[in-house]
Amino acid sequence: MTTPDKDTVLDRVLRILSAFDARRPQLSVAELSRLTTIPLASAYRLVGQLAQEDILARYPDGSIGLGMRLWELAARSSPAVSLRTAAMPFLDDVQSIFRQHTQLSVLDDLEVLVVERLSSRNSVVNQATVATRMPIHTVSMGLAQLAFQPDHVVEEYFAMYPAARDMTYSTTGSITNTLAKIRRDGFVMLEGMLDDGTTGAAVPVFDKPSGRHRIAIAAISVVIPNEFEQRSAVIPVLMAASRGLTRALQPVTKTE
Known part of the structure; x- marks a missing residue:
């Protein structure tokens, strides 16, 4: 300050x-x-x-x-613009299937920043609008990215939000267990994170298609009703979109 x-x-x-x-x-x-x-x-x-x-x-x-x-x-040169442009075909595909809310987000200054959101007229309530910032541990799209950050980034986040260490989730338990599960499964799906009656599902977009020590550079997520008829299809569709966007970003990814 x-x-x-x-x-x-x-x-x-x-x-x-x-x-x-x-x-x-x-x-x-x-x-x-x-x-x-x-x-x-x-x-x-x-x-x-x-x-x-x-x-x-x-x-x-x-x-x-x-x-x-x-x-x-901002529109001329923001990194978010390039990411959004590359992501739009994949976001459109997800939205055309589920017709709820489809979102693209990144981590910025240890917060979740929503870069794009596609919504349908009759979709469920969703507080995350474009350019909204939220604490990482309060939304599935934040957890999906935090799970695939270097250890020092996770520790920096807990230092900034000490209460996050005590966060528990209804289906996955403590935040430590939740992050470990996300790393094993490659996705997160949690109910009632911001609004009752809704489920947030998210998958990370990686800096490289495969290999160890991949880092999440973005997340694709959806917000759906808890009793969603296509619930079983959500994760496979999101993961396919994530793989596609990860590959699409490779030509412009800087390498050492």
């Missing part, structure tokens, strides 16, 4: 941009000032400068939101 005497303009800009999320797509300058602990006069000045560059947008009611130029800049 930046101390007040070292609070740079860049620090403040990043705090302003980070204040917006799915629950707060628009904020007043006063709200931004409060949420970011930036003095109101400075918040007005920074918001004005960012709005001039279309990094922020001003709405008729005076509220502020993220501007289109921010999306444009």
Whole structure:
């Protein structure tokens, strides 16, 4: 955390941009000032400068939101864009079969970041929207990736979220047992992680098709009703999609 005497303009800009999320797509300058602990006069000045560059947008009611130029800049070169482009054929295939929620996610700063979500009109409730961040241990798509990280990454995560060490799951027990089971099975399927009546199933996407010490670089997951008629087909379909995406990423995977 930046101390007040070292609070740079860049620090403040990043705090302003980070204040917006799915629950707060628009904020007043006063709200931004409060949420970011930036003095109101400075918040007005920074918001004005960012709005001039279309990094922020001003709405008729005076509220502020993220501007289109921010999306444009991110869309040009973000690694997530390349991953999403490669994944879309496989996500489309999964979604066409189950017609619920199909998601692509990555780990970023020891959090789950949802990169893409495909949904159908009559699908079950799902809190994970695109650009949503969540603690890894609270969702199946996070556990599927954490299980295939180096030991030091797992320890860093537990250091950041000490309560995660005590997490238990209804069908797999402790988080340690759950991660071990995921490593053995290659997938995770857990009920009621975020919403009652739903099941989250996820499989990792790897940095290489085979061999020891593979690392998960993403996850493909679905959210389905607990009583889903096609439940037995979920894991085979997800694993086929994962293998396909892992292979598709190989031409652009950096090698030492």
